[in-house]
Amino acid sequence: MSRSTASDIAAAVRSGATTAAAVLEGHLAAIALREPEIHAFNLVLADAAREHAAAIDAQVAAGDDPGPLTGVTIALKDNMCTRGVDTTCSSKILEGWKPPYNATVVDTLRAAGAVIVGKTNLDEFAMGSSTENSAFGPTKNPHDTSRVPGGSSGGSAAAVAAGFSQVALGSDTGGSIRQPAAHCGVVGVKPTYGYVSRYGLVAFASSLDQIGPFTNSVHDAALLLNVIGGHDPLDSTSIPQQHPSLVDAIQQGVEGLRVGRITDLPEGADPDVQERLEAAFEALREQGATIVDVTVPAFTFGLTAYYLIAPAEASSNLARYDGVRYGMRVDAPDTNAMYGATRAAGFGEEVKRRIMLGTYALSAGYYDAYYGKALKVRRLIHDDFERAYQTADVLLTPTSPTVAFKFGEKSDNPFAMYLCDTYTIPSNLAGHPGMSVPFGTGAHGMPVGVQVLAGTLQEPVMFRVGAALERAVAK
């Protein structure tokens, strides 16, 4: 597996020490070898990638600078629109649909010299924590193929862990980047809501969705986020300001930083995971950080609020898949029957469950009791976090309560599956950033991730702590 950093690769390609084509071939070889077993991708774009790599090499040869990600391979979660290239969200209802436009991140990456190697598998419409909800079959965890890679961005996490691409992008609505990153032993970041443009990201829950990186190192995550972050006039919710360089930020250590331990964190983390968290606190203390106790009383209500707000938005976002447009249509005698038949055949069980849940939560007579109340809880969670960030610069929690579980272990029990996201969901509700950093292994030798949480736009300090954890692991 390639463990050079993205900036090393970009520098080597820019200097002519290697070529984008050679870098790409290394990854394509890894794909040829293990992808049939792992199934990280819905689509490998070998031809397009080769063409693009050749063009980048030609640019370099002509003395041009293709950008900070010159020749760096990247895999995209298959819910980001790519012009003329299938974008399925791992759903039968979108199968065969080729968007006529690129997501903003796709244009940004190409402009920075990155080479897109493929579109990665996910739980259908990003709803799930294991990729078992993909209509095209699950992705396997490269560390143990009897185990899930996590989800919903399991394909992207597995692609980076297996060396299929140097880096990848995922989307995180309730933990869909951080949890699979933890399970696959890679770095995963959910930035502040509005940090990265959502234009062209197929919506699951619009007020929670955020695009972020999967990488082998905190440095690569910083580099990638530097490239894709920033205001996009096409996304009204993107933050209208320039973000400071995260690559610069991680040059600083953690001395004097206050790292918060949430004393009223919901219980349920396995002992092996808990042990790694304690070790992480200790490692940060050794590097000069102060550990402080904080409370976030509303943290524990995150899961319930999330499973009203996210399905409510999803029920509206997914209503457009009605058989009138896109790939799939099941014919029926009249329009309403056609809608029903198409949606019954096109959506998987979990998607249907959430559409039902969300429709109900928004219905006249139930809105106040469910959706309305969930919005109030959301506000409480935000306020509780803000209060905690007055005494702590960052908070540390497990990313996931367990290491990667076996296929089928939770797929029959939606609630057990939902519990996977207990620690990741609250930051989505608050709009705050969070990242998962690999911190050794737990049960069955599987990777464990530690989650670093921070306040709005506090990515620089969050990355400093992430880098400190990474240094501790390397020792």
Next chain:
Amino acid sequence: MSDYDGLPGDWELVVGLEVHVELATTTKLFSGSPNRFGDEPNTNIDPVTLGLPGALPVLNEHAVELAMRVGAALNCTIQACTFHRKNYFYPDMPKAYQVSQYDQPLNIDGYLDLPNGVRVGIERAHMEEDAGKSTHVGGSGGRVHGATASLIDLNRAGVPLVEIVSRPDIRSADDARAYVSELRSILLAIGASDAKMEEGSMRVDANVSVRKPGAPLGTRCEIKNVNSVRSVGRAIEYEARRQIDLIESGDSVRQQTRHWDEGDGRTHTMRSKEDADDYRYFLEPDLVPLVPSREWIDRVHAALPMLPAARRTRLAAATGQLATSEAVTSVVERGQDDYVLAVGGTGGDAARALVYVKEAFADSPHVPAADLAALTVLETKGALTATQAKAVLADLVANNGGDAAAIAAAKGFEAMDTSALEGLVDAAIAADPDAWQKFCAGDGKAMGALVGLVMKSSQGKADGKLVTALLNQKKS
């Protein structure tokens, strides 16, 4: 004067109107596609208009400005507001939700004064996006029922709308019609919309109920598909009579949405309250709250042009007419009141100019105000008769202006002096002594015959008013 029959007995009509207006922006409410009527179907589209997965709306600032202008012109409070999603399935609604405003609209609590002095409250004027247009083929009358196919044109999808919701303050079909007509004039005056009902850029839905005076509000029906100012009154009156007939025959009105059929002059059931959709409104997460600054609101108010009511008053004062006269209302509606005032301002006679403009300027000719002023002066000082002046006017209109005196001279128009005219009057009396007898006995028609004789003998050069005066003089 009413064009409608009014209601039987002591029934009182209660009407509230919901008027959808397409804003005259260059581009759509949430995307850069052109907002243009009449283009090839499905050409003014883009990922946002098509509701493609991943596409996001960006609010058009010009649409907001125009919507604020509507609010200001309707005396509304303009406030910080939010957008909501209104969820429902329909093939010409590509996202399966309409972005609209719900509990925090842009404009609230205004009013509109009708020319007859009746004040109609405005509950709200909120922003929303239009849907696409479905054309049902293979059935009868373009209705979806029985159709074999539906064609969808998304050019209209995402066009910015303002929905202006009145309070149920309207009590007659005439007032409903006047409300729509006055609202239309205001929208045109402020440049917010071209407000063409026949093209659908202004659409009226009427909430109609009836009651006995002093009784609580009756059950209402909403009437849709009212496509002209004239049919607003017709549809309302038909619907009110239908409801009265129901109640008087011991039945009751059920809350329904009904479709006005211009052809048979009736309203027909579309759907009843029980079938109403649950729109599951919730805050649109893809947009941020719209908070117009105090400065922006002040700027909109300051830039507001003089509104039709004030312009009618001004024109009426300058021309000695009533503000409600047809000449004043139609000239203001055509936006030619400034021109009439300019004629007055360059030494002309504004009252004559009003008549000329009303009758001959429907196509907005480019006659310099000074030229028309010269003509009105020739007429009022008696150098030209009304008939002659009309002929000169036709020349001015056809040639986009000219020297009225020169045109009159070229046509051989010259003032006939009183002594010559007197001779012609005497000749007319001599020629028709019968008419003269009758005229002296007070028969008005007989005067017409005598004036006609003089006109004929003068070859149209005689001033009719002067002839009448001479006849009256001789009678006494």
